[in-house]
Amino acid sequence: MKYICLFVLLMTISVVNAQTTAAKYPPPVVFTAEQDHQNMMDQLGIKKLRPGPSGSESAPNHANYDESLANPYPKLPDLLITKDGKKVSTADMWWKQRRPEIKEDMEREVYGRLPKKIPSVNWTVTITDKEFVGRTPVIAKQLVGHVDNTDYPLIDVAINMVVVVPANAKGRVPVLMMLGFPALPAPAQPSPDNMHKLNEAFKTLMIQADPSMKAIFDQYPAYNPIQRAPAPSPFGPPLAPGQDPPSTEQLIAAGWGYAVIDPGSIQADNGAGITRGIIGLVNKGQPRKPDDWGALRAWAWGAARGLDYLETDTMVDAKHVGIEGVSRYGKAALVTLAFEERFSMALVGSSGKGGATLHRRNWGEAVESLTGGEYYWMAGNYIKYGASEAAFGMKTAADLPVDSHELIAMCAPRLTFISYGIPEKGDAKWLDHQGSYMATIAAGPVFKLLGVKDLGVSNDYTSEKMPPVNTDMLDGELAWRQHDGGHTDAPNMKYFIKWANKFIPRK
Numbered sequence: 001m002k003y004i005c006l007f008v009l010l011m012t013i014s015v016v017n018a019q020t021t022a023a024k025y026p027p028p029v030v031f032t033a034e035q036d037h038q039n040m041m042d043q044l045g046i047k048k049l050r051p052g053p054s055g056s057e058s059a060p061n062h063a064n065y066d067e068s069l070a071n072p073y074p075k076l077p078d079l080l081i082t083k084d085g086k087k088v089s090t091a092d093m094w095w096k097q098r099r100p101e102i103k104e105d106m107e108r109e110v111y112g113r114l115p116k117k118i119p120s121v122n123w124t125v126t127i128t129d130k131e132f133v134g135r136t137p138v139i140a141k142q143l144v145g146h147v148d149n150t151d152y153p154l155i156d157v158a159i160n161m162v163v164v165v166p167a168n169a170k171g172r173v174p175v176l177m178m179l180g181f182p183a184l185p186a187p188a189q190p191s192p193d194n195m196h197k198l199n200e201a202f203k204t205l206m207i208q209a210d211p212s213m214k215a216i217f218d219q220y221p222a223y224n225p226i227q228r229a230p231a232p233s234p235f236g237p238p239l240a241p242g243q244d245p246p247s248t249e250q251l252i253a254a255g256w257g258y259a260v261i262d263p264g265s266i267q268a269d270n271g272a273g274i275t276r277g278i279i280g281l282v283n284k285g286q287p288r289k290p291d292d293w294g295a296l297r298a299w300a301w302g303a304a305r306g307l308d309y310l311e312t313d314t315m316v317d318a319k320h321v322g323i324e325g326v327s328r329y330g331k332a333a334l335v336t337l338a339f340e341e342r343f344s345m346a347l348v349g350s351s352g353k354g355g356a357t358l359h360r361r362n363w364g365e366a367v368e369s370l371t372g373g374e375y376y377w378m379a380g381n382y383i384k385y386g387a388s389e390a391a392f393g394m395k396t397a398a399d400l401p402v403d404s405h406e407l408i409a410m411c412a413p414r415l416t417f418i419s420y421g422i423p424e425k426g427d428a429k430w431l432d433h434q435g436s437y438m439a440t441i442a443a444g445p446v447f448k449l450l451g452v453k454d455l456g457v458s459n460d461y462t463s464e465k466m467p468p469v470n471t472d473m474l475d476g477e478l479a480w481r482q483h484d485g486g487h488t489d490a491p492n493m494k495y496f497i498k499w500a501n502k503f504i505p506r507k
Contacts, residue, residue, distance in 0.1 A: 028285025033271030045391030349489030
C-alpha cells in the first residue's frame with residue numbers, strides 16, 4: 001500500500017509541476033509561414049502587397065532584364081552626408097556620427113535589432129579527431145553550442161559547428177568560417193586489429209541477446225558485421241584537368257583553418273520557424289515585433305558566437321577570422337561582417353537582394369520578392385516597402401532610408417570580397433550582378449576615407465560598368481571578382497586566399 005501511495009504522490013507532484021510550467025511558460029505560438037506573414041502585416045497596418053516578379057522569363061509577370069528600365073530610383077542615399085546635412089570629411093565623423101546613423105536605419109528598417117538580452121552560449125567539444133584534408137594532417141573538432149534556455153525551457157537551441165586546423169602549424173592560423181552544413185572531413189577509422197576486436201565483441205553481444213545468432217556466425221565465419229570505411233587518400237580525390245581542389249583543401253594547404261557552422265541550428269530558414277530557434281527563444285515563443293531581428297541577423301549573431309569559441313582555441317588566430325557564404329548565406333556573410341566587427345574579412349558569394357545588390361534596382365529579384373517571400377530573413381518593417389495599400393499609404397524601394405552600398409561601407413576598412421559567377425553557368429541573372437557592382441563602387445569612398453583602397457576605379461556608380469569576367473579587382477581591401485563558374489564562390493577561393501594573405505601579417 002505504501003508503494004501505491006508513493007506512486008500517487010509522485011504522479012501528483014508531476015502533474016502540479018507540469019501545470020506550474022505551463023502557467024509560467026506559455027507554449028510557443030505555432031504559425032504557418034502564411035499566418036506569421038499576415039500577423040506582421042496586421043501589426044504594420046498593411047492591407048495589400050505588390051506581388052514579386054516571376055523568375056521565369058516566359059511568365060507574364062517576369063522580372064525585368066532590360067537595363068534601360070533597371071534604375072527607376074537612380075539616386076542612392078549619400079554615404080558621406082549626415083542626417084543634419086553635414087559633409088563627412090574625417091574618419092572620426094564616420095565612426096562617431098555617420099556610421100551609427102546608417103546602422104540605426106539598417107537595424108530598424110532592414111535587418112532588425114538584436115534583443116537587449118540574448119542568452120549565453122556554452123560550447124562543448126564533442127569530438128576531437130586527427131584526420132587528413134587532401135595531403136595535410138589536420139585536427140578536426142566537432143562542437144555544439146548550447147544556448148542557455150533557463151528563461152524559457154520550452155525551446156532548445158544547439159548550434160552545430162566543425163573546426164579544422166592544420167596539425168603541424170607552427171603558430172596560430174587564420175580561419176575562414178563558412179555558413180553551411182558541418183561535417184568532419186575524413187573521420188579516422190580503427191586499425192585492422194582494433195576492428196577485429198570490435199567485431200568479436202559485437203558478435204558476442206549479439207549471441208548473448210539471441211543465441212540463434214551463433215549458428216549464423218558459425219555458418220559465415222569470415223563475416224564481420226562492422227565494416228571498416230575506406231581510408232581517405234592523403235592526396236585527395238583525383239582532379240580533372242584545370243579543376244581546383246575543394247575550397248576546404250585549398251585553405252588547409254595554404255596554412256589556414258576553416259570552420260563550418262550550421263545556420264539552421266541557429267534559426268530555421270522559413271517563416272513557420274520564426275517562433276522557434278534563437279529568435280523564438282528570446283521572444284519566449286511569441287511572434288516578432290516589426291523591428292525584431294530576422295533570420296539573416298540571427299545567423300550573423302550565431303556566427304559571432306562561433307567566433308567566441310575560436311577566440312579560446314590556441315591554434316586559431318582570432319584576430320584574422322573571416323566569414324563566407326553563398327546565396328542566402330552570402331547575404332548572411334555580408335550582414336555578419338557589417339554588424340559583427342570582430343570578423344576581419346568576408347567572402348560574399350552571389351548574394352543578391354538583401355546582400356550586395358542594390359534594393360533600388362529593378363532587375364531580377366526585387367524588394368517585393370522579399371516582402372512577400374523570404375520576409376523572415378529581414379525585419380518585419382522591411383515588408384512596408386512592398387506595400388501597395390496600407391495605413392501609411394504605400395512605399396517602394398525608393399522610400400528605404402538606406403541601401404546595400406551602405407551595408408558594404410559598414411564593413412570598411414576590413415577585407416570585403418564580393419564574388420559572383422555567370423548566368424550561363426547557373427549564377428542566375430536574377431541576382432543582378434551589375435547592381436552588386438554598382439553598390440561596391442558606391443561603397444568605395446568610405447574605404448578610402450578610412451585609409452584603405454577600394455576597387456581602384458571612379459566611384460560613379462551610374463557610369464561604371466562591370467569589368468569582363470575573370471578580371472581581378474583585388475588591389476585594395478575592397479575587392480570584386482566575377483568568375484566564369486556558376487552559383488558558387490569556389491572558383492574564387494584561390495584568389496580570395498592570395499588576396500587576403502597580402503593583408504594578414506604572418507611568419
